[in-house]
Amino acid sequence: MSEDQKVPRAQPAWRRCLLGAVSGLVAGYTALAVAELVSAAVRPQAGPVVAVGSAAIDRTPAAVKDYAIRHFGTNDKLVLQLGILTTLTVLALLLGVLAAYRRRTGAAGVLLFGVVGAWAATSRPDSTSWTDALPSAVGVIAGAGVLYVLVGRLGPGKATHTPAPVTQSRGDTPTAAGPVGPAAVTREAGWDRRGFIIAATAAAAASTAAGAVGRTLNNSRGQSAVASRSSLLLPAPASAAAPVPKGARLRIPGVSSFVAANKDFYRVDTALVVPKVDATAWRLRIHGKGVTRPMTVTFDDLLRRELIERHITLTCVSNEVGGPYVGNARWIGVRLTDLLAECGVRPPSKGGPADQLVARSVDGMTIGSPVEDVMDGRDALLAIGMNGEPLPFEHGFPVRMLVPGLYGYVSACKWIEDIELTTFDAYDAYWVKRKWARRAPIKTQTRIDTPKPFARPKAGTVMVAGVAWAQHRGIDKVEVRLDDGPWQQADLAREDTRDTWRQWSFPWKATRGTHTLTVRATDRTGQTQTERRTRTVPDGASGWHSVVVTVD
Ligand SMILES: Nc1nc2c(c(=O)[nH]1)N[C@H]1C(S)=C(S)[C@@H](COP(=O)(O)O)O[C@H]1N2
Ligand SMILES: [Mo]
16 A cells, blocks of 8 residues: 555545446456457357357347348348447446445356356357367456456445555554544545556456457468468369350349359358368268268369359348349359269159258258259259359358259358258258248249339439349249339340349339339249238248339
């Protein structure tokens, strides 16, 4: 204690609360920073925020997940993590205030969060070791320690009439024996201001350093994966994609480009940390019911096989009518059917005992596809390339599955590492456990890309244009309706393949006023899209897309 603190400062409740809150914040910050550092030694996915976030994603009801995708889009993960951080901040403030009055209880409260984080981290499907508990555990121990030390600087919480130890200094009569010193008249004990500031600053500085080191180490993880991707030269495919026919791409401003660039391609997955898999260490195991010759293939094995290249339009089941979660790309990969046949797999129609193919990813995702569809001759792929490049990490590097005609959640496993043949009766995959349908062929859909909703075009000819898709069946007709008028045929761009979407346009003689444009498509089986609007859960949205515009 320093000499200048002989006279204790009175400490009103508001200040004690405030200092407690500050202590809580510093402690929470310490816990997260230390956890970040430890997660670099374990694995980034074991960090508390990521682990709790992932656990939350897994437990999110289908409707909420859909809401999040709809309103936050690809930012849904950012919003989730910000939400967790905000919650933690509030809780840290409250625990700090509690600790200012009940030091042990407050510090113990911090430890409780470690239990939640450790539990979340070790119960992730891709968690293979108890060490995943360490980031949370070590983090909260550091945080609890910091809180304990900081609130210790505040002096006793209920000190009315008890002299504070700070009054005991050389030259004074020891006052601890009774209320005789100057402290006797203070309502509360004094606090060790200098000690508090030093401890808080030290904790914050050390945490910032620890957090920064952890961040850097975590970001530099996956170097070998990055190297394996950048050194990869995709071989020329034995069967190249047929050139996109002239007339398949319309030159109309505002219409979706026929092929989406990789950076613009929609992304939907549950991964808070994008898996970085080293292609040279990658293995895919094929096993299960009716697999007479189980197989484990390496990435080099795939490169040596016959590669095929195809345009395939991928669609997410969470895409609402008119939504953005659909995209077309040129994929390179090996035919999954061939590999399966080499393993002795037969589709159910040829007497095979397995009707479901379950793909598993390195991050524990499971995706179940009908074996019959995968083996019926369509271009089901183990894809390694996207638009002439190795798959981007976000889109499944090194290998993902694709099955034309099926929604992504039942076909398009990214970061795949295991294929198990089983039955739909025996096993429900990730999304099916969450109320989505077991089988989900893509529904015929059309979207008006231009004009945009609430656009204000000038009277005269306005080009209405968009895309229509009915993968593996093909689009045969698109019709546009103005207000309650008759359906009129739109001009279809030429078809590339029945596995890709098709652009369309409709020159509209727009007259002044507010109008509703509605569109519907008919697939090659002759089915016209139903008007009945359904939600995306359980097997994809149905209904017609419409856009309201005001013509000036
Ligand atoms: N490992 C893994 N694969 C996954 C998913 C996922 O969450 N994890 N999401 C699926 C879903 S719902 C869709 S629509 C597609 C989206 O693929 P994209 O992100 O490349 O567009 O990936 C599928 N593959
Ligand atoms: Mo999806």
